[in-house]
Each structure stands twice: as structure tokens, then as C-alpha cells.
Amino acid sequence: MEAEANNKSTAMDWILFLVSTAVVVALLIFANEWFWVALPFSLTYLVKALRAM
Numbered sequence: 761m762e763a764e765a766n767n768k769s770t771a772m773d774w775i776l777f778l779v780s781t782a783v784v785v786a787l788l789i790f791a792n793e794w795f796w797v798a799l800p801f802s803l804t805y806l807v808k809a810l811r812a813m
């Protein structure tokens with residue numbers, strides 16, 4: 761049961777990482793001086809998805 765909860769959590773972390781990375785790229789294209797606002801979310805969810813935290 762715990763393994764399923766870990767897999768769902770990791771899947772959600774990967775989805776959030778991809779969404780936040782898309783936001784970073786969009787900000788780099790349209791408002792490059794504000795991309796750093798979304799950068800911590802992208803990096804945080806990458807670390808969580810890789811289970812390094």
C-alpha cells in the first residue's frame with residue numbers, strides 16, 4: 761500500500777516539475793526578466809521527483 765502512495769506522489773511531482781518548467785520557459789520567452797520567479801518551483805519538484813529530498 762505504501763509503495764502505491766510513493767508512486768502516486770512521485771508521478772504528481774513529475775507532473776508539477778513539467779508544468780513549472782513549462783512556466784519557466786514561457787516566462788523566458790515572453791517576460792525574461794521574471795523567469796526567476798518560477799525557477800524555485802521547478803527545481804524543488806525536480807528534487808522531490810528524484811527522491812533526493
